[in-house]
Amino acid sequence: MRSLLLLCIAVVLWSLAAVVVRSGSSDGFRDTEAEISLLEKKLITSEVLMVPLTLIQGADSKGAVCLDGTLPGYHLDRGFGSGVNSWLIQLEGGGWCYNHRSCVYRKTSRRGSSNFMEKALAFTGILSNKPQENLDFFNWNRVKLRYCDGASFAGDSQDEASQLFYRGQRIWQVAIETFLSLGMQQANQALLSGCSAGGLASILHCDEFRELLPSSTKVKCLSDAGMFLDAVDVSGGHSIRNMFQGVVTLQNLQKDLSSTCTNHLDPTSCFFPQNLVSDIKTPMFLLNTAYDSWQIQQSLAPPTADPGGIWNACKADHSHCNSSQIQFLQEFRNQMVLSLNSFSSSNQNGLFINSCFAHCQSERQDTWFAQDSPQLYGKRVAESVGDWYFDRVNTVKNIDCPYPCDTTCHNLIFE
Numbered sequence: 001m002r003s004l005l006l007l008c009i010a011v012v013l014w015s016l017a018a019v020v021v022r023s024g025s026s027d028g029f030r031d032t033e034a035e036i037s038l039l040e041k042k043l044i045t046s047e048v049l050m051v052p053l054t055l056i057q058g059a060d061s062k063g064a065v066c067l068d069g070t071l072p073g074y075h076l077d078r079g080f081g082s083g084v085n086s087w088l089i090q091l092e093g094g095g096w097c098y099n100h101r102s103c104v105y106r107k108t109s110r111r112g113s114s115n116f117m118e119k120a121l122a123f124t125g126i127l128s129n130k131p132q133e134n135l136d137f138f139n140w141n142r143v144k145l146r147y148c149d150g151a152s153f154a155g156d157s158q159d160e161a162s163q164l165f166y167r168g169q170r171i172w173q174v175a176i177e178t179f180l181s182l183g184m185q186q187a188n189q190a191l192l193s194g195c196s197a198g199g200l201a202s203i204l205h206c207d208e209f210r211e212l213l214p215s216s217t218k219v220k221c222l223s224d225a226g227m228f229l230d231a232v233d234v235s236g237g238h239s240i241r242n243m244f245q246g247v248v249t250l251q252n253l254q255k256d257l258s259s260t261c262t263n264h265l266d267p268t269s270c271f272f273p274q275n276l277v278s279d280i281k282t283p284m285f286l287l288n289t290a291y292d293s294w295q296i297q298q299s300l301a302p303p304t305a306d307p308g309g310i311w312n313a314c315k316a317d318h319s320h321c322n323s324s325q326i327q328f329l330q331e332f333r334n335q336m337v338l339s340l341n342s343f344s345s346s347n348q349n350g351l352f353i354n355s356c357f358a359h360c361q362s363e364r365q366d367t368w369f370a371q372d373s374p375q376l377y378g379k380r381v382a383e384s385v386g387d388w389y390f391d392r393v394n395t396v397k398n399i400d401c402p403y404p405c406d407t408t409c410h411n412l413i414f415e
Helices: 002-016 032-041 100-106 168-181 197-212 239-250 293-300 312-316 323-339 381-389
Strands: 024-026 049-055 073-077 086-091 120-123 141-145 157-159 164-166 189-195 218-224 284-289 350-354 397-399
Touching: 073 120, 086 168, 086 197, 100 164, 120 141, 141 168, 168 197, 189 197, 197 218, 218 381, 239 293, 284 381, 293 323, 350 381
Parallel strands: 086 141, 086 189, 189 218, 218 284, 284 350, 350 397
Antiparallel strands: 049 073, 049 120, 073 141, 157 164
8 A cells, every 4th residue: 555655646746747957968959868857756756676886897898988988887686586587678868979069078977977877776667676566577687777878879989089988889798798697698588678869779789689699588679769750840950860960970880870771871860760660670669659758859849949949838848839839749740650650560569659748658657557657548558568578469559649639648847
């Protein structure tokens, strides 16, 4: 009863939560990830499992270091019972650095240096160790790999003059080698997941993850809030394309991107999931909102595209959007749905695309699995992902009707 009461209190806090901070790195882009993180922290109760940070000793000898040259790290909670040989790897998100200035700024934060990482993280949602909060993965070995390279665990270069190390690919490789040595080599089941920039990383590394594990292991991938679209912003420009082009160029990602894609598209286009997901051979589940809060804030209507602040009220609270702004967002949703046509034609893939104004739904308890969590066709996110992973139903391809039809949403409201 007490756990249920705490969960109810958390849900109430969520409904009342608002962010009052305005932070950013440079170039007119606010740190929306930090604002969302503050909202999420309002949900954490005293009973949440806190898992300590472990640095990967010796990673520096292989050049696998964070932006500032410090050791990369992870949080691991060991599996038990029937889950002792099952592994869930969760790739942390947190945006990207896309020019020299933003990367220099980033290396003085937890997104670029293990010196600033939390010494323990709360494991909630898909990382929870409680069956009433995490139906299918609660007793697996659950790992959160920290994100400190600024390019979705891709890239292998450096800026000698500024002592910036772009080593995401090496961090990924060293981390997986570490997990294999800790028992993942014997895994009978494995799931690679990630949220936001980590969701993009799970797309980029999905097939590689499959190849690194024994052929006998059941391997699938989950991308949460990782479907970043090559969308036109409110000024008619291409804000997110410009950002991604900066990431690809600065960190020299060309050689690390899918050759299937780069054979016919430019490197920047091959950092966009819509051009990658259909070619992934490993079964994948895309969990996304059709009105992703981060993309609305930073891709569709960033301050650089809306200098007059016409979109400020709408971005902060969807109920303040006027009819033309809603129409713009509906067109964005249509682009999202259209981009999934080829991906969804494969029987092995899964979808949960709801019409909420949110970002990342797998790590937050209130959206992953709670009494009033978002639902599609009577199933919550955790139930849908579980049905897909364990092949409990023939197909899980659920796409919501357009806003405002869904009354189960937990929408992000900024202040």
